[in-house]
Each structure stands twice: as C-alpha cells, then as structure tokens.
Amino acid sequence: MNSSRTELAHQAADAIERYSPTIHALVGFDGFVDSIIHVVNQRHSMAADDYDRIKTIPEFAARCGAAANKSANLEMVVQDVRFGGNGPLLSSALGSLGVSVVYIGAVSREDDWNRTDPIYKPFADRCERVIPICPPGRTDALEFEDGKIMLGKPESVQRVTWDLIKQTLTLETLIEMFNHATLLSVVNWTLVAGVEGIWEGLCDEVFPKLDPNPDRRLFLDLSDPAKRTDDDIARAMKLIQQLQEHVQVTLGLNLAESGRVAQVVGVDAYDDEHNQSLASMVPQAAQRIREKLGLSCIVIHQHTGAGAADDQGESGWFAGPYTRKPRISTGAGDHFGGGFSFAQQAGLGLGECLAAACGVAGAYVRDAQSPSKERLVGFLRDLPAPE
Numbered sequence: 001m002n003s004s005r006t007e008l009a010h011q012a013a014d015a016i017e018r019y020s021p022t023i024h025a026l027v028g029f030d031g032f033v034d035s036i037i038h039v040v041n042q043r044h045s046m047a048a049d050d051y052d053r054i055k056t057i058p059e060f061a062a063r064c065g066a067a068a069n070k071s072a073n074l075e076m077v078v079q080d081v082r083f084g085g086n087g088p089l090l091s092s093a094l095g096s097l098g099v100s101v102v103y104i105g106a107v108s109r110e111d112d113w114n115r116t117d118p119i120y121k122p123f124a125d126r127c128e129r130v131i132p133i134c135p136p137g138r139t140d141a142l143e144f145e146d147g148k149i150m151l152g153k154p155e156s157v158q159r160v161t162w163d164l165i166k167q168t169l170t171l172e173t174l175i176e177m178f179n180h181a182t183l184l185s186v187v188n189w190t191l192v193a194g195v196e197g198i199w200e201g202l203c204d205e206v207f208p209k210l211d212p213n214p215d216r217r218l219f220l221d222l223s224d225p226a227k228r229t230d231d232d233i234a235r236a237m238k239l240i241q242q243l244q245e246h247v248q249v250t251l252g253l254n255l256a257e258s259g260r261v262a263q264v265v266g267v268d269a270y271d272d273e274h275n276q277s278l279a280s281m282v283p284q285a286a287q288r289i290r291e292k293l294g295l296s297c298i299v300i301h302q303h304t305g306a307g308a309a310d311d312q313g314e315s316g317w318f319a320g321p322y323t324r325k326p327r328i329s330t331g332a333g334d335h336f337g338g339g340f341s342f343a344q345q346a347g348l349g350l351g352e353c354l355a356a357a358c359g360v361a362g363a364y365v366r367d368a369q370s371p372s373k374e375r376l377v378g379f380l381r382d383l384p385a386p387e
Contacts, residue, residue, distance in 0.1 A: 025102070027087050035140050036081070038079055039142055093342075097339075101127040135156045139153065145325060145326075158192070182217065187223060191223060230264050255282070283309055308350055336358065339361065362379065
C-alpha cells in the first residue's frame with residue numbers, strides 16, 4: 001500500500017461514488033441507551049450551562065484520586081440521551097451509507113418486548129427492519145476531549161441468548177435471513193454473555209445450511225475486553241477461528257485490545273514499540289495476529305488512524321482526520337467498523353477501506369450523526385489534516 005494519504009482518500013471516494021449495488025447486512029444483538037455526559041470542573045453560576053468542564057481523562061482521574069480517604073461530589077451534566085450499543089451504532093453507520101440492514105437485538109420497550117423503544121426511531125428509520133428481542137442496557141458515557149469513559153449497566157442485555165433469538169424468530173427464519181445477507185456482524189462480546197452461545201449456534205445450526213457465497217463476510221468487535229480474563233479471551237479466539245471455517249472473518253480491534261489479544265495468543269505484536277511509529281507498528285501487529293489466528297482480516301484502529309492486514313498479503317496504515325474537539329466520541333469506533341465493513345463489501349482495496357472507515361468515523365465525530373454516502377464522499381475528497 002504505497003499511495004499517499006490524499007490519493008487513498010480520493011480513490012476511496014471515487015470507488016464509493018461509483019458503487020451502486022445494494023449490500024444486505026444482518027447485525028446483532030446488543031442494545032444500550034447512552035447518556036452523553038460532561039463532568040463539571042467549576043461552576044460560575046447555577047445556570048444550566050454556566051460551567052467549565054473537566055476536559056481530559058487525566059484531570060478526571062486526578063479529581064477522583066484526590067478523593068481517596070475523603071469524598072467527592074462530581075456533577076454530571078447530561079448533554080444528550082440517545083440510542084447506543086455497538087450493534088445499533090454500527091448499523092446506523094451502515095444504514096446511512098445506503099446498506100439494507102436487518103437488526104436483531106436488545107432494543108425493546110420495557111413494557112412490550114415486541115415493540116422497539118421509541119429512542120431507537122432514528123436508527124430504525126435507517127434500517128430495512130428492526131427486530132426487538134428484549135430491552136436495552138444503559139450506559140453513562142463521560143466524554144472528554146481526549147477520549148471517553150463508558151460506565152455500562154448491561155444487566156438487561158444478558159437476556160440475549162441464542163435460545164431467545166431462535167424462540168423469537170425460529171431457526172428456519174434465521175437461516176433464511178443469514179442466507180440473504182452478505183455482510184454479517186455480531187458485536188459486544190465483552191458485555192453480552194450470550195455472544196459465545198450465538199457464535200456456537202451459528203457454527204452448528206446456521207452456517208452449514210447456507211448457500212455458498214464467497215462474498216459473505218462476518219465483522220466482529222469485542223468491545224474493550226479489559227475486564228475479561230485471559231482464559232475468556234483465549235476461548236473467544238478459538239470460537240472466532242471456528243467461525244472462520246464457515247465465513248470470511250474480519251476482527252476489529254482498538255489499539256489496547258490488539259495488544260491484549262496478541263499477548264493472550266502468544267504474539268509479539270509490539271516488540272519494538274520504542275523504535276517504531278504507529279504507522280509501522282500497527283500493520284505489523286495486525287499481520288502477526290491475523291497469521292496466528294488464521295483470519296481473513298485484522299483491522300486495528302485508534303484515534304489518530306488505523307492499520308490492517310488481510311489474507312491477500314496486503315497491509316498498511318492510514319492517518320485519520322483526528323480532531324482535538326469532537327462533538328461526540330461515543331460510537332466513533334462503531335462507525336469506523338461500519339465504514340470498514342461497507343468498503344470491504346463494495347470491493348475497495350485494503351488501503352481504501354482504511355480511508356473510508358476513518359472518513360466515516362471522522363465525519364461522525366464532527367457532525368454527531370452518521371454520515372450519508374454523499375457526505376462521506378465529500379469528506380474524503382476534502383479530508384481534513386490531523387490536528
């Protein structure tokens with residue numbers, strides 16, 4: 001991948017603009033309602049917006065640390081309450097790009113599990129069909145200029161199991177739906193205990209009954225497994241390898257996740273980190289992890305860019321359009337995954353896929369909404385320089 005950043009962005013824009021066939025996606029199975037929150041540093045008055053926020057995570061950590069053996073009263077100002085969850089946010093990105101999305105997941109009303117919670121209407125309007133199976137979890141998303149801290153309450157999404165999905169839809173219907181889709185995605189292994197059972201159910205009961213389709217791909221996102229044990233991660237990697245036996249698997253990781261996965265599977269992914277840039281380290285790490293697991297593609301992203309490696313021998317890095325002051329950061333990784341998956345299905349090369357994914361995420365954090373195909377094309381043609 002030797003093209004310049006600008007060339008790759010323009011090539012991706014041209015390819016996306018030319019691409020017209022409809023991509024059919026089937027995504028699941030989580031769902032959250034996200035409260036987007038600023039943490040108050042100092043108030044000037046009791047007017048709702050008359051305060052200075054804590055701008056960085058280290059500042060927030062210092063405030064919390066100073067409360068040890070004392071106490072602290074931190075004020076949280078809710079900026080917005082919106083639909084969330086890895087699956088809905090990824091699907092929102094896909095739907096806005098023109099993908100025909102069927103979503104199955106924890107997006108029900110509390111009082112009627114057969115009806116979609118009204119907070120998901122903007123997301124549902126972008127989908128071909130939304131199938132609720134249980135109510136969503138809740139997340140308090142503390143947003144700072146240098147990142148976010150997600151305080152998740154996932155009790156409700158533990159109801160999501162392979163048996164519940166089959167009871168809601170029947171196995172025959174599921175097979176028909178999976179057979180129709182070329183882009184599949186199952187996300188949020190970390191918070192949804194039932195994901196492993198879903199992976200096993202797909203391997204045992206669905207994939208063997210699908211028509212052969214070389215274009216079918218499965219995108220997976222673990223969603224910050226820091227809290228999970230090494231044994232948990234090792235077991236998940238074995239299941240993902242079993243999925244690869246049935247379908248081309250792309251595993252999306254952020255930088256921290258890639259280091260943890262590499263450690264668990266016995267790969268020295270970042271052995272020369274003091275002497276190399278991210279542009280060198282990340283594609284190398286992606287290639288080493290991909291080869292160890294035998295997957296079709298590994299893509300690793302972080303706020304300044306992304307790298308990937310695939311089973312065609314391609315690898316590379318793309319410097320993203322990083323901004324120091326995003327309007328929103330919650331959901332940026334999911335939009336990256338949606339953009340990357342869309343570009344793969346559209347037949348773009350690996351470097352162009354990285355450009356498209358960074359473009360989707362970059363437009364999203366600036367606009368606080370999922371970009372359309374037209375917005376993405378324009379954004380890539382006038383790609384902002386990293387700040």
